[in-house]
Amino acid sequence: MTLNRRSFLGASLAAGAALSAPRAIGQARPRVVIVGGGAGGATAARYIAKDSQGAIDVTLIEPTRTYYTCFFSNLYLGGFRDFASIGHSYGALASGYGINVLHDWVIGVDRDARTVTTAAGHTLPYDRLIVSPGIDFVEGSVPGWDISAQNRMPHSWKAGSQTQLLKAQIEAMPEGGVFAMVAPPDPFRCPPGPYERVSMVAHVLKATNPTAKILILDPKASFSKQALFEEGWQRHYAGMVDRIGPDFGGANVSVNPEAMEVDIDGTVEKVDVCNVIPAQKAGRIAEIAGLTDDSGFCPIVPATMQSRMDETVFVLGDATIAGDMPKSGFSANSHAKVAAMQVRAALTGSTAFPAKYSNTCWSLIDTDDGVKVGASYAPTDEKIAKVDGFVSQTGEDAALRKATYEESVGWYAGITADMFG
Template sequence: MSLNRRSFLGTGLALGAALSAPAVIGQARPRVVIVGGGAGGATAARYIAKDSGGAIDVVLIEPGKTYYTCFFSNLYLGGFRDFASIAHDYGRLASRYGINVIHDLAVDIDREARSVALASGHALGYDRLIVSPGIDFVDGAVPGWDLTVQNRMPHAWKAGSQTQLLKAQIEAMREGGVFCMVAPPDPYRCPPGPYERVSMVAHVLKDRNPTAKILIVDPKEKFSKQALFEEGWGRHYPGMIERVGPDFGAANVEVRPDSMEVVIDGTPEAVDVCNVIPAQKAGHIAGLAGLANDSGFCPIVPGTMQSRIDETIHVLGDATIAGDMPKSAFSANSQAKVAAMQVRAALTGARAFPAKYSNTCWSLIDTGDGVKVGASYQAAEDKIAKVDGFVSQTGEDAALRKATFEESLGWYAGITADIFG
């Protein structure tokens, strides 16, 4: 299916028009507070404000005034986009949709009082709460690494200054140096993302530093679109990329930032750049609010995105246990529309339709060589379940791969407009 900005927005606009409800007259407006202004939170804010016709007071809490998309940040690393192209602000959400955008940090949620505490000292009451906090890293997941050493061994798994730092380190590598990625265990944000990143680093090194090597230290036996990536690496970057899996010690890894070493099953390897992507969990505020279980992520009701722990709260995106759906921006955007519909139904009496979800993840391997994987989903009793899916095939011709990449550009324009207005 070919996606562009017009078709992507058209689907959402038609759905919003069908579900719109008049404002409630003669009483105070109910308030929805949304914590997190990424693909899930910002989408939910826009759809609730747009489709409720002013009946709901929508408040979006997000500390950053500029949001840098983790999706497509790999293309910035590879030189296919500039940094400004992955930057988005919240001005349209405020000016066009009347959303109260508060640039502050949510530091606590009092579920009994239905109140969100902010770092500034203020508190906001809510009738419904949407929590879309993205991911944080599991403490001690990679021995030797924590946030205090992220400038020496960047994660760049939250886009922004970390992405710029990693790009600078790659471009400054000595001739014939080693770029190492410590890949994360399942589950994690954007399953194809680490391997697209390897592809983009290889694309840069092929031109700037062709004798350099890339080492992937991966605790997983397999990864998303593995056959497609490995085919592409063999075609575009022969001899440059080596992957060490758990059978060869990658399940036992530590890092030494001071000496720039990665220790694999007791054997030190000297590296020049080390991109450490640790194990992940739901963003910190979700844990503080008691919305996460022992997995570190948040269980949800598949048909509504409500927390299984508190029915007045909906949880979106990377923070959730979403069954068969991957942790991607497309998933978060899809889940946000379901949550927005359910919130409007609860607060204004608008009609709610059965939940439907979708996702596609595109990846660029080299110039004009794009691949994708995707699926549609529906709510089952115990999880969001895959209905059908598709994936690019090995051996596809160059014209199809180029068309797949161009489709991804249209998707990015469409989804960022859908998120930020």
């Protein structure tokens, strides 16, 4: 099925169509606070406000006034989209749905008192809390790199100014220069993302700097859609992309940002651009709130997205331990609809239907050469489990690959409208 804005929103509306029970006259509205305004948090805010028909007081806390999506940010790097096209504001959520949008940082959660504290000094009480903080980086996971080095060796794994910086560095590479990527270990945000990024960098360099080289330093033995990417690199960028896996030192990499060097198992290479994508964990506020376990991520109840640490708290998206589901914007949006339905049912007495989850990850390899992988999922007692799945095949014809790319463009329009209204 080809996804466009109309079909995506139609499916989403059908999934959350149950109306809330009416509240008694004069009864105080129950309060929901949502931390994080990305694919999980913004979607949850909109669905709770919309489907409760004003019966629930919804506050969304997000520090940025314009949210830049990580998904499709690689297409900006490749020149297929402009920067403004991946930026989205919260105005429609506030004006169209009555959501209280607070641009601030959450610095504390008191789960006993059921309050959230912000950097500006606000203390907000809640009846239910939704936490969708995305990811932070594991300190020391790439020796020689920490967040203070992000301007020399950008991560660009949180979209915005980092994405613009990386694009500028790529465009400024000397003729015949070297672009290096330190790829992250599992689990991490967007499993195909680093390899789509390599494809987009190669697309730019092929046109502007054809003698440049791309070096992937990868601690993993394999990666998502590997056969599809490697086929595409050979077809479009032959001789440009080299990947060093763990058998050849990719798991023993350190960096020297000041000297712009990478050390690969004792062999030092000079590079011109270095994209360091460190190991990841749940956003810091999840740890502060006591919602993480030893993995650094948040265990959840698969049927509801409730935290296993606190039944009044729901956790969404990249921060979760979501079983078979990957960490992606599509996944976070899917989590949010389940959580919104559960929160609305708990606070208004409306019906909560059995949870269903889905995900698709599209990747662009070159112009009109799109591939995808995806699945549907259902909750078990232990995890969110894969029910069935699909993946593009090597050797597909150009018409199918173009249709896959166009499908991804329709999906982006649909999901961002689903998030932001």
